[in-house]
Amino acid sequence: AQSVTQLDSHVSVSEGTPVLLRCNYSSSYSPSLFWYVQHPNKGLQLLLKYTSAATLVKGINGFEAEFKKSETSFHLTKPSAHMSDAAEYFCVSGGSNYKLTFGKGTLLTVNP
Amino acid sequence: DGGITQSPKYLFRKEGQNVTLSCEQNLNHDAMYWYRQDPGQGLRLIYYSQIVNDFQKGDIAEGYSVSREKKESFPLTVTSAQKNPTAFYLCASSIGEAGASTDTQYFGPGTRLTVL
Numbered sequence: 001a002q003s004v005t006q007l008d009s010h011v012s013v014s015e016g017t018p019v020l021l022r023c024n025y026s027s028s029y030s031p032s033l034f035w036y037v038q039h040p041n042k043g044l045q046l047l048l049k050y051t052s053a054a055t056l057v058k059g060i061n062g063f064e065a066e067f068k069k070s071e072t073s074f075h076l077t078k079p080s081a082h083m084s085d086a087a088e089y090f091c092v093s094g095g096s097n098y099k100l101t102f103g104k105g106t107l108l109t110v111n112p
Numbered sequence: 113d114g115g116i117t118q119s120p121k122y123l124f125r126k127e128g129q130n131v132t133l134s135c136e137q138n139l140n141h142d143a144m145y146w147y148r149q150d151p152g153q154g155l156r157l158i159y160y161s162q163i164v165n166d167f168q169k170g171d172i173a174e175g176y177s178v179s180r181e182k183k184e185s186f187p188l189t190v191t192s193a194q195k196n197p198t199a200f201y202l203c204a205s206s207i208g209e210a211g212a213s214t215d216t217q218y219f220g221p222g223t224r225l226t227v228l
Contacts, residue, residue: 009152032214043116043202043219044155051214090154098143098162098206098215099170102154 002027004093006103014111019063019078021106023091026072032094033074035065038105039087047089050074061085086110115139116220118203123225125190125197133188133223135203142208144186145217148172149200158201161186162208190225198227 007022025031032051036044048059055067065076074091091103116137125131137144143162147155157170161180175194180186186205190197201224204217 034216036219041200041222041224043118043221044204046216046218049214049216094214098145098160098208099157100155100217102156104152104154 002031002093002095002101004091004101004103006091006106008106010107012109012111013081015083016080019081021076021089023074023103024072025074025093027093034092035076036090036092037087081110083110116203116205116218118220118223120223123223125227127227128192130189130191133201135186135220137184137205139205141205143206145204146188147202149202197225200224
C-alpha cells in the first residue's frame with residue numbers, strides 16, 4: 001500500500017527567505033508524485049508533477065521539487081518566499097486505478 | 113473558459129435532510145471524483161467515476177450516493193445516513209487514461225456543507 005508523509009504540519013518563514021516543505025513517500029514501485037496548493041476555502045491547484053522523466057521538477061510560481069529515490073523523498077522548495085505563498089500544501093502520490101494518496105498537508109505561514 | 117464548477121459554495125442543512133452537491137466540468141474529461149476534506153486529515157475519496165453510467169465507491173462512501181448520467185456532470189448526494197456530514201467537499205476530474213498513475217486531477221473550488 002502507498003503512503004505519503006508530510007513531515008511538518010506547519011512551517012513558518014519570513015518573506016524573502018527560502019521555503020522547504022518535506023515529503024516522504026512509501027510505494028512498492030516508482031510512483032507519480034504531485035504537489036498541490038490550497039488557499040483558504042479554495043480548491044486545490046497543481047504546483048508540479050513528477051512522472052520519472054526528470055528528477056528535478058519545476059512548477060508554477062517559482063516552486064520546484066526533487067525526486068530522490070534513495071531517500072524516498074519529494075521535498076518542495078522555493079528560493080524566496082512571497083506573502084502570496086501562504087497556504088496549505090499537499091504532497092500526493094498517484095496510484096493505479098485513478099486513486100491518489102494524500103499527505104495530511106503542511107500549512108505555510110509567511111511573515112512580513 | 114474551461115474548468116470545474118461546484119455549487120453552491122456554502123450549504124446549510126438540517127439534520128435528517130438529504131442534500132445534493134453539484135459538480136460540472138467542461139474539460140471533456142472522462143474521470144470524475146468526489147473528496148471530503150476535514151481539518152488535519154487531508155482529502156479522502158468518497159466516490160469516483162471512470163466513465164459515464166459507471167462509478168465506484170472510494171474509501172468513505174457510506175452515507176453518500178452519486179450518479180453519472182452525463183460526461184460533464186457528477187452530482188453527490190449526502191444522505192441522512194451520513195453521521196457527520198459537516199465538511200468541505202471537493203470535486204475533481206481527470207483525462208482518465210486507463211490505469212495510468214500519472215493521470216493529473218484538476219479540482220473545483222469546493223462546497224462547504226454545514227449541518228445545523
